[in-house]
Amino acid sequence: MPGKQPNLFAFESVDALAPALRAYVIECQNAGLTRHGAFKVGISGGSLPQTLAQALLAPAQSDDDRVQFDKWEIFFCDERAVPLDHEDSNYGLLKKDLLDRIPAGAPQPTVHPIDTQYLDDAQELADQYEQLLVRSFASRDSVKLPIFDLLLLGTGPDGHTCSLFPGHPLLRETDAWVAPIEDSPKPPPRRITLTLPVVTHAVRLAFVATGAAKRDVLKRILEVGDGLPCALVNEATGDRCSWFTDNAAVEGVSFPRRSFL
Numbered sequence: 001m002p003g004k005q006p007n008l009f010a011f012e013s014v015d016a017l018a019p020a021l022r023a024y025v026i027e028c029q030n031a032g033l034t035r036h037g038a039f040k041v042g043i044s045g046g047s048l049p050q051t052l053a054q055a056l057l058a059p060a061q062s063d064d065d066r067v068q069f070d071k072w073e074i075f076f077c078d079e080r081a082v083p084l085d086h087e088d089s090n091y092g093l094l095k096k097d098l099l100d101r102i103p104a105g106a107p108q109p110t111v112h113p114i115d116t117q118y119l120d121d122a123q124e125l126a127d128q129y130e131q132l133l134v135r136s137f138a139s140r141d142s143v144k145l146p147i148f149d150l151l152l153l154g155t156g157p158d159g160h161t162c163s164l165f166p167g168h169p170l171l172r173e174t175d176a177w178v179a180p181i182e183d184s185p186k187p188p189p190r191r192i193t194l195t196l197p198v199v200t201h202a203v204r205l206a207f208v209a210t211g212a213a214k215r216d217v218l219k220r221i222l223e224v225g226d227g228l229p230c231a232l233v234n235e236a237t238g239d240r241c242s243w244f245t246d247n248a249a250v251e252g253v254s255f256p257r258r259s260f261l
């Protein structure tokens with residue numbers, strides 16, 4: 001692990017986690033604004049958008065607590081090869097849970113969905129999304145890899161994150177920024193995903209994992225590692241990576257907790 005371990009934050013409940021997640025995201029937003037006048041964030045699917053909405057849609061407590069959505073550029077950590085209004089679409093999920101709930105007339109984020117004219121060809125879909133990243137990141141950052149200000153990640157019961165699954169050859173991808181997957185064990189099978197080098201290159205990464213159903217996998221990831229995708233991310237990113245969990249998810253998991261200040 002590079003230097004330090006990931007930060008593990010455990011909260012009493014999702015209601016207690018949400019304000020801390022908000023504070024963390026705003027810190028990353030403000031760092032991005034200082035660095036390059038924008039906040040480039042990658043968002044996952046699953047349960048994340050709902051928790052994120054709870055965090056971000058609450059009224060600001062002060063000027064420093066403002067979510068400056070008009071400075072946000074939102075990308076997708078992974079996406080399913082379905083139309084944007086399909087129930088499996090991560091864009092659709094984010095739209096329903098968060099984007100549609102940002103008050104009309106308030107500043108809106110710039111959102112980068114997949115180009116749905118390539119749904120039948122996962123390789124082309126991935127290539128097009130990679131080109132979009134090249135256009136957005138390459139002029140400013142190193143062209144070797146994009147540098148997201150923040151990636152917001154989830155974990156599945158098998159330890160996957162994004163659409164990077166345990167034991168899958170995609171974990172060895174070193175060239176592409178965005179890769180297709182045709183055999184995702186979690187349906188639907190055809191997807192695109194950020195690759196591991198891109199994920200681990202982000203300035204900050206936050207996993208959000210709550211509920212007792214996550215306990216077994218968090219034990220494996222944090223205690224053993226087991227080569228699971230989430231553990232690979234932890235190992236490569238150290239304390240750039242933070243885990244936002246609730247007590248139910250980490251009960252009995254032996255890993256040092258940090259208090260969120």
Ligand SMILES: O=C(O)[C@H](O)[C@@H](O)[C@H](O)[C@H](O)COP(=O)(O)O
Pocket residue numbers: 044045046047048077078079080090153154155156160161162163186
């Ligand atoms: O598109 C996807 O399938 C998600 O991006 C996926 O990687 C998700 O983050 C995890 O499966 C956790 O999902 P839950 O939060 O629903 O457990």
